Amino acid sequence: MSAVARSPLPVLLTLLVPLLAPAAPARKAPRFPERQADAARVERVLQALSVREKVGQLLLAYPQVGKETPVEVGGVLFVGTTLRKLDAARERIRSARERARVPPFFAVDIEGGNFNRLQRHPALQKLPGAQELAALEDGEVEAWGARVGAAMRDVGLNMNLAPVFDVASRGHMFRNGRAFSGDAARVRQKATAFARGLARAGVAPIGKHFPGYGDLDADSDHVRALADWTQERVRQEAAVFRAADAVLGGVMMSNIVYTAYGQAPAILEPSLVALAHEGGGLAVTDDVAIAALAEHLGSTREEVVRRAFLAGNDLILTTEPPDWSGGLDYFGILVPLVQSDPKYLEQLDAAVRRVLRLKDRLGLLEGWTG
Numbered sequence: 001m002s003a004v005a006r007s008p009l010p011v012l013l014t015l016l017v018p019l020l021a022p023a024a025p026a027r028k029a030p031r032f033p034e035r036q037a038d039a040a041r042v043e044r045v046l047q048a049l050s051v052r053e054k055v056g057q058l059l060l061a062y063p064q065v066g067k068e069t070p071v072e073v074g075g076v077l078f079v080g081t082t083l084r085k086l087d088a089a090r091e092r093i094r095s096a097r098e099r100a101r102v103p104p105f106f107a108v109d110i111e112g113g114n115f116n117r118l119q120r121h122p123a124l125q126k127l128p129g130a131q132e133l134a135a136l137e138d139g140e141v142e143a144w145g146a147r148v149g150a151a152m153r154d155v156g157l158n159m160n161l162a163p164v165f166d167v168a169s170r171g172h173m174f175r176n177g178r179a180f181s182g183d184a185a186r187v188r189q190k191a192t193a194f195a196r197g198l199a200r201a202g203v204a205p206i207g208k209h210f211p212g213y214g215d216l217d218a219d220s221d222h223v224r225a226l227a228d229w230t231q232e233r234v235r236q237e238a239a240v241f242r243a244a245d246a247v248l249g250g251v252m253m254s255n256i257v258y259t260a261y262g263q264a265p266a267i268l269e270p271s272l273v274a275l276a277h278e279g280g281g282l283a284v285t286d287d288v289a290i291a292a293l294a295e296h297l298g299s300t301r302e303e304v305v306r307r308a309f310l311a312g313n314d315l316i317l318t319t320e321p322p323d324w325s326g327g328l329d330y331f332g333i334l335v336p337l338v339q340s341d342p343k344y345l346e347q348l349d350a351a352v353r354r355v356l357r358l359k360d361r362l363g364l365l366e367g368w369t370g
Contacts, residue, residue: 016170031202033247037357041365045102045356047350048370053101055334057352060107060284060315061322063092071096072331074355075105075159075315083108084118086155093156102356103364105204105315109161113177123151130164130190134180138193145197146206146307152203158362159204161252161284164193165241166208171215182215184240192244204249205360206284210276211266212237213254220286224296228245237369238275247357250282251312255293265293268304273312282354283313289318289327305333310344313346314351 030036038281049057053072060075063082076096083089093106108117112128127148133141145163152160169182180190194206211234218225227234241251252359253267253276266272267285276283285308294301308316320327338344359365 021239021350030206031200031312031363032249032361033199035361035363037360038365039370042353042356042360044356045365045368045370046353049102049352051339051348052331052335054348054352055331055338057102057355058314058316058334058348059322059330060105060317061330062319064323066189066323069099069323070263071100071104073104074102074348075107077317077319078108078117078157079319083155084120086118087260089227090153096215097156101370102368103359105159105359106157106308107159107161107206107343108152108157110152111162111164111178111318112144115162115164115178118148118151118155121151121155123147127178130180131177133194134186134190138189141190142197142200145194145199147158147197148194149198149201149203150275155200157203158364159249160198161206162198163194163205163211164208165191165244166213167237167240168213168215171213171217172219173213173214174215179213184236188240188243191240191248195244197248199247202362204358205211205244205247206250206252206282207241207244208246208252209254209256209286210238210241210251210283211235211254211258211272212240213256216256221273221290222292224292225256227256227258229258229260234258234260234272244280245279248279248281249361250284250314251276251279252284252286252317255286255290263298268297268311270311277312282358283312284315285313285317287317287319289320296346300334302330305330309334309337309347309351312347312351314354 055076056072059073060077061073062077095182110116110118112127116127118124164178166173166179167187168179173179180187216225255265257265261269261271261274273283288304288308294304338348
């Protein structure tokens with residue numbers, strides 16, 4: 001046996017090298033949108049919920065009045081002055097999260113420019129508007145999206161009701177500066193880049209206003225807005241959203257009436273909600289609390305809520321607190337409806353399953369014990 005073979009040095013080196021070598025970087029858990037939902041966990045949460053709790057998962061509502069009562073809604077919507085004091089908003093979100101059996105979405109709409117609910121956040125005081133963003137390179141637009149997402153997560157928000165995918169070179173969306181462009185390719189490119197940045201920061205983007213507001217002059221919040229387009233034109237407008245399907249959490253349905261599909265606004269038209277679901281994400285209503293919506297339909301506000309569910313929407317958005325005495329009893333409207341027919345209970349499960357899948361992709365159900 002050689003002298004080298006008899007030396008203990010090789011043995012010592014074999015033991016020491018792994019200890020001295022730099023540690024491999026820890027692999028980060030994937031974030032939305034790469035993170036996939038755990039189907040078994042989603043099903044476990046779904047089966048643990050009562051009918052009332054499932055109905056709650058369909059509601060995206062203004063923060064409730066009671067600050068100690070359980071949070072039953074699937075999402076909390078921050079609008080108006082609710083984000084004026086950031087520390088107060090952080091505390092409100094923390095409290096709501098603790099009082100909820102299923103972690104909620106905490107949603108806001110931050111598009112850019114004058115449409116910036118987090119203007120008081122130091123990182124977003126100079127956030128460009130959509131038309132300014134459209135003039136930037138894709139990488140810069142994505143960086144702004146990531147910056148918005150990081151600021152949102154700093155406060156506790158995890159869903160942005162943006163960006164706008166409407167193609168408009170004139171009309172309401174162009175005048176108010178919310179549309180990126182009148183060129184479909186540019187809208188597709190820039191809105192997708194902004195959404196990609198949000199998603200990269202772990203925030204779920206919700207594209208709007210599906211299937212497209214276009215260059216209409218009417219403001220659907222106040223008047224009955226009609227798009228007298230062919231079905232082919234509607235699908236062309238909707239196709240702009242499709243490029244972003246991989247990074248969107250879903251789409252917000254518009255309040256426009258597309259006459260080729262019927263006389264109801266898109267949020268209440270089953271065929272258009274089904275078209276939205278082709279993208280694989282959630283279908284979210286625009287605000288069902290708008291009084292003009294029921295007036296233009298010639299129905300009650302309660303009927304608008306019923307029809308929003310029956311049309312197949314996954315999140316029913318309302319700017320009313322769910323426990324406000326002057327508002328609608330959303331649970332009182334929807335629970336009896338879904339219990340009236342087994343097929344409605346199946347529809348409820350399908351919608352809640354989609355909601356829970358997105359929550360799991362955001363990491364909200366991690367470690368859920370009920």
